[in-house]
Amino acid sequence: LPIMYYDNSTGYVYINLGSSIGVISGTQIIQNISLNQYIYSIVYDPQNGVLYAATASDIYAINTADNAIIGETNISYGVTYMLVSPSNGEIYVASLDYITILAPSLNLVNKIFTNETVRLIFYDPSDGYIYALGSSHIFVINPSTNSVIAEFKYNQNSFFSPTYPQMIYDPLNGYVYVANGSYVGVISSTNIVAEIPINDYVYGLAFDRDNSYIYIGSLNSTYVLDPETGSIIGNIKTSDILCRLNDTQTLVI
Numbered sequence: 001l002p003i004m005y006y007d008n009s010t011g012y013v014y015i016n017l018g019s020s021i022g023v024i025s026g027t028q029i030i031q032n033i034s035l036n037q038y039i040y041s042i043v044y045d046p047q048n049g050v051l052y053a054a055t056a057s058d059i060y061a062i063n064t065a066d067n068a069i070i071g072e073t074n075i076s077y078g079v080t081y082m083l084v085s086p087s088n089g090e091i092y093v094a095s096l097d098y099i100t101i102l103a104p105s106l107n108l109v110n111k112i113f114t115n116e117t118v119r120l121i122f123y124d125p126s127d128g129y130i131y132a133l134g135s136s137h138i139f140v141i142n143p144s145t146n147s148v149i150a151e152f153k154y155n156q157n158s159f160f161s162p163t164y165p166q167m168i169y170d171p172l173n174g175y176v177y178v179a180n181g182s183y184v185g186v187i188s189s190t191n192i193v194a195e196i197p198i199n200d201y202v203y204g205l206a207f208d209r210d211n212s213y214i215y216i217g218s219l220n221s222t223y224v225l226d227p228e229t230g231s232i233i234g235n236i237k238t239s240d241i242l243c244r245l246n247d248t249q250t251l252v253i
Contacts, residue, residue, distance in 0.1 A: 005044035005051065007064045014051055014064070016042050021053060023067055033067055035060060043082040045089065048104055052091055054079035059093065061106055073106040083121040087128040088143045094118035099132055099139070101146050110146040114139060119180075122167040126174040127189055133165050133180060140190050150190035154183055168205045172212050173227050179205050184216060186230070194230050198223060 003016040013024040016039050023031040037055035044051045050070070051062040056078055061071035081094040090109055093100040096117050101109040116134040123130060129149075130141040140150035165180040176187040179202040186194040196216070204217035214225040217238065224234030 003042070005042065007044065007049070007051075008046065009049055010064055012064065014042065014044065016053075021051070021062070031067055033062060033069070040079045041082045043084050043091070045084040045091075045104065047086070047089055050104065052082060052084070054082055054093065059091070059102065059106060061104075071106045073102065073108075075100050080117060080119055081121050083123060083130070085123055085128075085130060085143050086125075087123075090143065090146075092121050092130055092132075092141070094121050094132060099141070112139070112141065112146075112148060120165045120167060122169075122176065122178075124176055124189075125169060125171075129189065131167065131176060131178070131187065133167070133178060138178065138185075138187070138192075152192055154180075154185055154192065154195075163201045163203050166202070166205045168207050168214070170207055170212075170214065170227055175227065177205055177207075177214055179216065196223075196225060196230070196232070 005014045015022045015024060019036060019038055021033040022029045035053060035055060039053050039055055041054045042051060049064050051064055053060045057074055059073050059075060060069055063070045075093060078096045079093055083092045085092060089104050091102040097115055099112040099114060099118060103109050114134055116136060118132045118134045120133040121130060128143055130143060132139040132141060137151055137153050139148050142149045163181060167176055167178045169176055178185045178187060182198055182201055184196040184198050184202060185192050198216060198218060200218035202216055202218055206215040212227060214227055216223040216225060222236040222238045223232050226233045
């Protein structure tokens with residue numbers, strides 16, 4: 001999960017410290033914003049300069065101009081992930097069985113029942129759609145209506161997976177690549193257009209802008225995927241180094 005954000009307007013770095021948010025300037029923590037509860041997720045909206053923090057049942061809005069708490073709301077469902085949509089500024093909050101959509105003011109916009117835990121939410125810059133990755137389904141949300149416009153089941157083989165799900169965007173072909181457990185899929189708008197056979201848990205995804213390849217890191221190998229052909233063109237032995245990178249989020253080289 002993302003635990004740090006940089007505020008370009010103030011030059012401060014905000015870090016999740018568990019029950020508080022630390023404000024870093026240079027080499028020092030200059031302030032602690034205490035929420036008195038364990039913080040599960042934070043997300044920063046650069047458009048309005050507000051940092052949102054989620055505890056087990058509450059969402060807080062923090063104005064990074066003065067680091068004051070300016071809003072709070074209760075959702076009571078156990079937050080797993082948050083995302084701010086650049087297209088409408090609304091906050092998408094994943095929890096147990098629901099995706100709660102909040103306005104920047106934290107007023108309720110909509111609530112989507114998923115009937116499964118959503119562990120990752122991703123924004124597609126090509127069409128503005130929101131992808132919500134559940135334990136067995138991927139939900140496609142149109143931010144214009146905040147409704148599910150597509151839903152597809154995938155075989156993730158990750159019930160006991162030690163890895164965290166990931167998604168990356170390829171700006172050259174407009175596809176979104178998703179990894180969960182040993183599953184790797186390719187999404188175009190509202191369809192899964194390909195599935196890449198990887199017989200190992202996936203710990204990392206990366207897109208290389210220089211050669212346009214997608215790198216898929218597993219426990220013992222890093223696979224090189226050519227998006228033009230949809231085939232694996234290389235297998236780099238990486239020993240067990242990637243098993244220590246299971247908290248890695250999306251990386252763009």
